[in-house]
Amino acid sequence: MKRRWLTRLQVTGVTFAAFLLLSPFVVAFVLGLLWLYEHNALLIWIAAAAIAAGSVWGMTLWARHRIKVHTRERTTEPVRPADGDWAPLEHAAWAEVMRLSEQASGEIVTDYDRLREAGEETLRTVAAHYHPEQEDPTWEFTVPEALLLSERVSARLRKILLEEVPLSDRLRMGQILRVWGYRPMVASGLSYGRTAYKAYRIARLANPLHALAAELRDRFFNELSGSAREYLLRRVARIWIEEVGRAAIELYSGRLQHDADALAEIADQEAQASGPTEEAFPGRPKILVVGQPQAGKSTLVNALLGEYRAATDVLPLTAEQEGYLLTLADGQELLLVDTPGLGDRMDVDTLVDAAQTADLVLWVAPAHQADRSPDHEALQAVRRFFAERPDRRQPPIRIVASHIDRLSPAREWEPPYTLDPPEERPKAQNIAAARQAIAADFGLPEQEVIPARLDGATPYNIDALTAELETLIPAMQQTRKTRLLRHPSSRSLRQIWRQTRKGAGRLLGRPR
Template sequence: MKHLLRRFDPLRLAALLLWLIPVAALLPLGAFWLWQSKLMPWWLATLVVSSAIGYGLQSLLSRRDRRLLDAATTTPDPYWPPQADGAWAAVEQVAESVDPKDHPLDDGDRIWLLGQRVLEAVARSYHPKAERPLLELTVPHMLLIIERASHDLRDSVVRNIPFSHQLTVGDVFRVQRWKESAERWLNVYRAGRFVISPANALLSELWGKMRDQSYGVAWTELHRWLLREYVRKVGYYAIALYSGRLLLNDATPAVVSQADLAQAATTPTTEPLRILVLGRASAGKSSLINALFDEVVAATDILPDTTASLTPYRLSHDGLDAALIFDAPGSDTPLFDEQALQRAALTADLILYACPAHRPDRQQDRQLLDRVRAWYTARSDRRPPPVLVVVTHIDQLRPSREWQPPYDLRNPNGPKAANIRAAVEAVAADLAVVLEAVIPVCLAEGRVYNVDDALWAAILKRQDEADRVRFLRCLQERKRRENWALLSQQLARAGRWLVDLPGRVWSRSAHTPDGKGE
């Protein structure tokens, strides 16, 4: 403070003080006039009411700012595989435990240790058996995480904190130093006010305490939000890396924000949606495909299943991206291949399971669906595809000769509707699927029912979920291609270096001072 005062001319300071004395005298003189005019109680009441209203407005503004910060909080990516759920829970646990007192923003070492703690939490979720899981992360990938997290955090600060683009780090430190000197002069002023006007000084002190406490809470909340957002950003990109979302050899720009990744995830790809039709022989799989196309594209026969392999058909519909539908052999026929089915199921984005309503023996259907679920349970890097069970042959339910659609299954009126509803509920229970995923249809020629409305509506409703499955499927393939591309580039550069090595050695030896290399 003394160094600061030395910069000013003493005469200019004297002139400033002479100008301030009459202004400062207005405070005690005004208080004396209010007391002499018996207006002091009214003034005090006005001060209390105004202070209360101001405090309330400040609280509203603080809550509004807190809502804005909450809206800017990083959230998990819905396109992550199931294994990422546990990793994000670990990140949230670190974020909730952060204390601003332990991590001042001007201490870079503690901030770095906090980021390292987040990386270790994510790495341990993916490498639980490793003694030091963080060492499983490559150096380029760690730099990539820091790069993306820093870019996102900078963007959040600029968009959500006023004047952050003009406030420098040096300004923050200078304000902190000047604050101590200003508080000493303020204490002298407050003591003088107590001597001149005790009542006024007491109310001002109370208001000042509430205001300072509110400002302190606001700063603490902002500090805590910055730390938590830093934790979430680092955790987000660490999980994106382990999930295959971050690639070193990517065609995207060098810095991609979280919003950019989310936009890229929802962008339609050239890879068609893969729909797999499963079921036993004569369950109506081929008829189901024909009904979805509204034309004959798959062979249907009264004989047992004749599909010798997975037969693909290109399917299109309003609201549906390009899709391929695969007709699989019946699970109870000699043509059924367990390994081929496993490969097909693990590359499917949506499964339609045909189950006849008039056949109560569904144990084999349940076993097949349980095997498909087990295959995906063993693959924590993939999300299981949505499953729709299509209950066929509902026209053959009792009374078999009655067929007068449509049927209201919510409020069944008549034995036919009641039996269709009972069959749907029984299939849902036997195959362990939710009731809304069971769609009753009729596929008989001239009697096609509930396909264009209920079945297609159910397929389109689950398209977003199927797109996430397709995204992870394509992501794994892209990650494998990246690994091979990087390896081939590295080997090519190493090969060129080895080829050029003899020439460089000869050139160096030829230019040695003793001339031995010549």
């Protein structure tokens, strides 16, 4: 009884205090309106207020629309796509990560334990992919590697959240993510590592995920309406899983251990091991020119170089692999390697060996010559080699269909010939037919066969080939990176340690 009376008194008190507090503002507002009226400015004021209110309303609508558009468009796509330089094994692991990310519930990000569990599950899934033979391969990495992993995740998260989650700048991001910068994966990952107990304790002090989860739960997302809240939470959850997955893929595939300098060092070692031609030009993407004897390989090299450098003859000539430096119009340098004709001087095993260190294979096939069985056999061997090793990337292959001038009518040579679609002249029709037949024999799409006449003072269609080389540069560089990561010398512990020393030192608070 007494309590209710007290409460009533309190309510009245509060109301009275509020009235007292607000009254100056109300009075000022009314006086202000009067003043405006007297100075004939009331209408202007009303118009300005309406414009201000209207623009705020418009912005709200726009923000809502943006969220809706995102919700509709990007539910199954990864927030950030797979990396270009991955080998098939990495893509398979990424597919698993995507499966987890698609199933992710947004609610995990408001609960520290569930967030951590989702990270661990992602790590476990990727680990099992790379070490199927082990029962629990998840923690099969060294302390420096684990530190790199966490560094990698946290470095990307802030940027991605800000870019990919609309309105996330409204979170107290700066603060939270700076704490998150204290390596979330250390908290989740290293709690299992005996040797890293110290690092774990430091990370636990900051407890960044806990802070983030609380922030997401309390301050920000509760203000939003149902569907927008659900969408944003889910998006953060997906970013979390995908980025942990991506970093784990980098870790287990050995990529995390390398920076650009280390790759350059490995490239040098590989070049030295592959003989004098490459030793002279280390670090350039390498194009292997192959084909049957007399196909026109050396002529192609000369045509690309624009000068006579590789000896050509009507008799089998090129006796061993020989490298030339090709500089494209934009200054990009490539290493062109001329090879002996497939057969006695270049058997299938030698070709497969050479293809392993190539970033692109240019296969020269004479358009007028019907027997392509040696090519077919050699190509199958190359394909088999890479199919059996999903951790490697097969270099891209393009076919140069040479000797198109020899196609019927053999005496006619009046370029240019239009092929897409083929023009009326029988020569053009025959070139198009040869391109189709070669594509079928090699099991490649027709666009990957480039018809050309290689010999003579003005070789024909070399510019199309050069243009193709230019567009292939990124693919060549990706193949190269994947290849160098597989190089035996890239696994030396010394290197791993040197690269991770800095990160580890920073985290543990002392130089190592």
